[in-house]
Amino acid sequence: MIPIESPGPDLVTALANARSAVEDHMVRADRAGIIWREETVSELLWVHAHPHISCADFSRKQENRVGADWLWWWVDGSGECFGLLVQAKRLHHSQSQQPHAQLDFGHGDGEHFRRLVGTADRLGVPAAYIVYFGGVEHRYGLSCEADDHTSQCLPCKRRSVSVITALQAGMLLGASQRDAATGTFLYSKPLEDLVNPDLAARPIQDLNLCNVDMELRRLLLTPQVGARLVAKEVFRMVAEMRMGQLSAAVADRVELEDDIIFPDLPLDSGHFSRPYYPYVMRGLRRRLPDTVQHVLNGKPPPEEFHGVAGLVVVYC
Ligand SMILES: [Zn+2]
Known part of the structure; x- marks a missing residue:
């Protein structure tokens, strides 16, 4: 069994403190002329968020099999959890006389994006960027x-430490790196806001609310805690972007596998590459997948973790 602690509201403070610590590192590095790296910042972030998180780092043992993507599972005291496959991305700037911000989701001819999304599909969780x-x-x-x-x-x-879903980032793939930076700044949200119950108390506005069952509607419209809160806040980012698109045209629904809390969902895609309800909500589960439990118990990562650099469990 994994040690499930319930740090409650302190997790918000812990993530804010961790953000502050990594911001300090990025600022000092920039002032010193050092190009800070995503890996270093991620490592510092989780070090400072301990003991609210546990990590299993595969990169040392499994050099030939790993990617740059980390699998996050937010687990609460009831055992419910929300999974997210996350790639770290840093802001760059142009080398022109008047430099402007740039963000490159299409790195490697879009190969990194496709790999992130493909691995997340295999694991049955949404993909995102930190x-x-x-x-x-x-x-x-x-x-x-x-x-x-x-x-x-x-x-x-x-x-300074923000999260955006791959569904949203996919909308920015065809844009210039400058527009991708601006759009991401607009549509992402601070990491600490994913677990802030005060912010999550606001009801979500969504075009398809009338097409979802009572329990999911309650999640989207009333205050939440734990894994459901994280799922709600991730979904909010997508729903807000969806609100800016055309009206909903949906009657179709999809059914997902066991352990997924909300298996019966609208299939509306809007301008996204795929239906956004199942894309986000497939991450919300009744319990951690057995493979994750095995890794937390010290077993080697199974084949389905191919391409995953490590595991972060956040006790929410
Ligand atoms: Zn400001």
Whole structure:
């Protein structure tokens, strides 16, 4: 059995502190002229979030099999959990005289994106990016644009570690790297907000609410805790982007496998590459998959983890 602790609201503070620590690293590195790397920042993030998280790092033992993507499972005291396959991505800037922010989701001719999405499909969870925007003073034009914005601006500082789903990132694939940076800053959300019950208390507005069953509607419209809260906040990002698209045209529904809490879902895709309800909600499970339990018990990662660099379990 894995040790399930329930840190409650302290997890928000722990993730905010971890974000603050990695922001400090990114700022100091930039000032010193050191190009900080996603791997280093991710490592620091999880070190500072301990003991709210546990990690299993496959990269040392399984050099030839790993990718750059980490499998996150958010687990709560009831055993319910939400899985997400995550690739870390950092903000870059152009080398022009007036540098602007850039973000490259299409790296390697789109191969990295396709691999992330494909591996997530195999694991039956949504894919996402953790985006490191760096310190406020090194954003090259990205900011909250408030009149009182400064280098100490809290809303902007909180964005230094943000999350965006691959469904949303896929919409930015054809854009310039400059537009991808701007769009991601607009549509992503700070990592710590995924577990903040105060923010999650707001009902979700979605075009397909009338097509979902009572229990899921309750999740989307009322305050949540634990894994359901994380699933709700990930879904909120997608739903908000969906609201900006055309009206819903949906009658079809899809049924997903056992252990998925909401198996009966609308098939509307909007402008996304695939139906967004099942894409996000397939990550919400009644219990951790056996393969994850095995890895947490010290067993070697099974074949289905091919291409995964490691596992992060967040006790939410
Ligand atoms: Zn600001």
